[in-house]
Amino acid sequence: xxxxxxxxxxxxxxxxxxxxxxxxxxxxxxxxxxxxxxxxxxxxxxxxxxxxxxxxxxxxxxxxxxxxxxxxxxxxxxxxxxxxxxxxxxxxxxxxxxxxxxxxxxxxxxxxxxxxxxxxxxxxxxxxxxxxxxxxxxxxxxxxxxxxxxxxxxxxxxxxxxxxxxxxxxxxxxxxxxxxxxxxxxxxxxxxxxxxxxxxxxxxxxxxxxxxxxxxxxxxxxxxxxxxxxxxxxxxxxxxxxxxxxxxxxxxxxxxxxxxxxxxxxxxxxxxxxxxxxxxxxxxxxxxxxxxxxxxxxxxxxxxxxxxxxxxxxxxxxxxxxxxxxxxxxxxxxxxxxxxxxxxxxxxxxxxxxxxxxxxxxxxxxxxxxxxxxxxxxxxxxxxxxxxxxxxxxxxxxxxxxxxxxxxxxxxxxxxxxxxxxxxxxxxxxxxxxxxxxxxxxxxxxxxxxxxxxxxxxxxxxxxxxxxxxxxxxxxxxxxxxxxxxxxxxxxxxxxxxxxxxxxxxxxxxxxxxxxxxxxxxxxxxxxxxxxxxxxxxxxxxxxxxxxxxxxxxxxxxxxxxxx
Amino acid sequence: xxxxxxxxxxxxxxxxxxxxxxxxxxxxxxxxxxxxxxxxxxxxxxxxxxxxxxxxxxxxxxxxxxxxxxxxxxxxxxxxxxxxxxxxxxxxxxxxxxxxxxxxxxxxxxxxxxxxxxxxxxxxxxxxxxxxxxxxxxxxxxxxxxxxxxxxxxxxxxxxxxxxx
Ligand SMILES: Cc1ncc(C[n+]2csc(CCOP(=O)(O)OP(=O)(O)O)c2C)c(N)n1
Ligand SMILES: [Mg+2]
Numbered sequence: 001x002x003x004x005x006x007x008x009x010x011x012x013x014x015x016x017x018x019x020x021x022x023x024x025x026x027x028x029x030x031x032x033x034x035x036x037x038x039x040x041x042x043x044x045x046x047x048x049x050x051x052x053x054x055x056x057x058x059x060x061x062x063x064x065x066x067x068x069x070x071x072x073x074x075x076x077x078x079x080x081x082x083x084x085x086x087x088x089x090x091x092x093x094x095x096x097x098x099x100x101x102x103x104x105x106x107x108x109x110x111x112x113x114x115x116x117x118x119x120x121x122x123x124x125x126x127x128x129x130x131x132x133x134x135x136x137x138x139x140x141x142x143x144x145x146x147x148x149x150x151x152x153x154x155x156x157x158x159x160x161x162x163x164x165x166x167x168x169x170x171x172x173x174x175x176x177x178x179x180x181x182x183x184x185x186x187x188x189x190x191x192x193x194x195x196x197x198x199x200x201x202x203x204x205x206x207x208x209x210x211x212x213x214x215x216x217x218x219x220x221x222x223x224x225x226x227x228x229x230x231x232x233x234x235x236x237x238x239x240x241x242x243x244x245x246x247x248x249x250x251x252x253x254x255x256x257x258x259x260x261x262x263x264x265x266x267x268x269x270x271x272x273x274x275x276x277x278x279x280x281x282x283x284x285x286x287x288x289x290x291x292x293x294x295x296x297x298x299x300x301x302x303x304x305x306x307x308x309x310x311x312x313x314x315x316x317x318x319x320x321x322x323x324x325x326x327x328x329x330x331x332x333x334x335x336x337x338x339x340x341x342x343x344x345x346x347x348x349x350x351x352x353x354x355x356x357x358x359x360x361x362x363x364x365x366x367x368x369x370x371x372x373x374x375x376x377x378x379x380x381x382x383x384x385x386x387x388x389x390x391x392x393x394x395x396x397x398x399x400x401x402x403x404x405x406x407x408x409x410x411x412x413x414x415x416x417x418x419x420x421x422x423x424x425x426x427x428x429x430x431x432x433x434x435x436x437x438x439x440x441x442x443x444x445x446x447x448x449x450x451x452x453x454x455x456x457x458x459x460x461x462x463x464x465x466x467x468x469x470x471x472x473x474x475x476x477x478x479x480x481x482x483x484x485x486x487x488x489x490x491x492x493x494x495x496x497x498x499x500x501x502x503x504x505x506x507x508x509x510x511x512x513x514x515x516x517x518x519x520x521x522x523x524x525x526x527x528x529x530x531x532x533x534x535x536x537x538x539x540x541x542x543x544x545x546x547x548x549x550x551x552x553x554x555x556x557x558x559x560x561x562x563x564x
Numbered sequence: 565x566x567x568x569x570x571x572x573x574x575x576x577x578x579x580x581x582x583x584x585x586x587x588x589x590x591x592x593x594x595x596x597x598x599x600x601x602x603x604x605x606x607x608x609x610x611x612x613x614x615x616x617x618x619x620x621x622x623x624x625x626x627x628x629x630x631x632x633x634x635x636x637x638x639x640x641x642x643x644x645x646x647x648x649x650x651x652x653x654x655x656x657x658x659x660x661x662x663x664x665x666x667x668x669x670x671x672x673x674x675x676x677x678x679x680x681x682x683x684x685x686x687x688x689x690x691x692x693x694x695x696x697x698x699x700x701x702x703x704x705x706x707x708x709x710x711x712x713x714x715x716x717x718x719x720x721x722x723x724x725x726x727x728x729x
Contacts, residue, residue: 119585120588123588123589123592124592124596127639128639131584131585148639180639181581181642182580182581182636182638182639182640182641182642182643183639304637305633305636305637306630306633306634306636306637308633309626309629310630
């Protein structure tokens, strides 16, 4: 067998894994790799304008397609620029493989030029990571990295590859199987536990399915929907679970938690049985722990044993893959009317609906609703930034399909949405990909307009421009006597610094500004019809707040409604 | 044989891949999650690709459960076992350097060593180094016996432990 270089071995291994796209940025320590990538056609490399964006794009690609996203950077600053993106993927269990160049093996540990200890830096934010010092290990490491990233509870894996290893030569043989002694995720739930759930459901009068991102990751939305309908049990999802269950279904309670619907939170507090599937009882969901779901027997189905009984003691744990376990569960549940329970919920929905002031003003919630109206029946993917924009997008869009909601949940990373949308558009060229943004967040990765324009990725950016770091301002308004420290981004005229329309145009994208409610639909239609990327700068009601809201650390029974 | 004594100290035996950086992964996990390590000892096993760590953790049952689960989550961790759940043998090695200002003291220290089964491993002009292995109880007893003479330096390996049959 003939010998090929480390760079070629890496590329061939990526091909074996079915990789079609890499998001990356070059530098001294990956020149041998980028040079070989340049000479082949199977894998497309998308040049971002910042490495953070490459990581988010890989993440957005993974979330939208359900396959592993790949990003690549040089050593040192290129690699450290990935950190926020990797941490974002880690917190939301998103499978990405990050490839970083490293200084030559004999310089490692010498404070060499552009050296950073990436294995050390990313240890707590990766599922696993590797430094490959011996070319003989490279193919196996790539095989393991993809296996680890996509199986079990998915997550990011980093491969640090010294530049001299990229140049060394060896024979290429891709391993057929993976054998990692300490890594054997358990997919099948224990039948005894599943039996116990069935019994608990039989005894319950007020059951509730509490569904998280794990259901989407496991591809179990269909099973979940069937289970809910077969058993007649209402469903609430976390923010990460949006799209796992159709929100226009009778059984849907929408999202629960800090900015969840009043009826989802009340149902959680009243339920006598909570069946958590692929959710992890995050503090943004549970509020004050000792008051959470006080009457409920708690079932927890999760692939990650360490998620079970971490925050909330669980009565019936089931370790396994959501899809596999739900299939079993569907088989054993029976339909029951739960008449009183459904009546109670229906009443909450009537008395405490999600609402906002309906007047002539341009309110952000209205914009989200209009986006939904105008895109019904289309394949649409919503990415978001972080802050009020994210919460309005979560509350008012009505999601019905998995992998159509891309948002940084665990880390809450401003600047995530736009590059994630770019990654999603690469993976789903036929979909309408929209980034719902705040005027603050969008400026964190605005440079990616160049990527979108040059790579012909027609992402639509909807800026809910309130001239504030709005979510922080909301906390300051409610809990800090309106002292708007560091949160005012624009004084009076929100169209000046920056002028987002001109900014879009300067990159060769389209810019549209909307200041009145009556112009919303027209502008959105125009944006969605356009061939290339568009920014729509909506100058919205500046001090609009997100309600309902559970103040941090309080019981989710104590929601602020604060409304008209 | 040591039985469960204090409920707040657990002896956890961890089989890991004998790979570069694995100690950092385990230590990093403890610091990142705020778990308290009392002692940690590590060495190769009969299989050169596998090392065994013996970690003594201070925890309650709930934290211990998380410690075990989080350790298991590490890819390089092959097996985690809470030895405190059953019977196990645990040993520790200690070296104590004791001040021996004159011949009389020296004689007394040697006597202590002889009667406790400890060994003299180094004799200097002004100090004697005593080595002992045993369970925690034995080690502590030796320390107390020698303390009055003036202990200059101590090093302990931390527990190593195996479940008993
Ligand atoms: C990288 C990063 N820095 C800081 C924060 C804290 N933070 C959360 S929301 C927010 C304000 C976001 O402002 P904007 O993007 O304008 O959105 P809005 O809330 O106004 O809709 C800030 C600063 C964060 N989540 N991420
Ligand atoms: Mg804003």
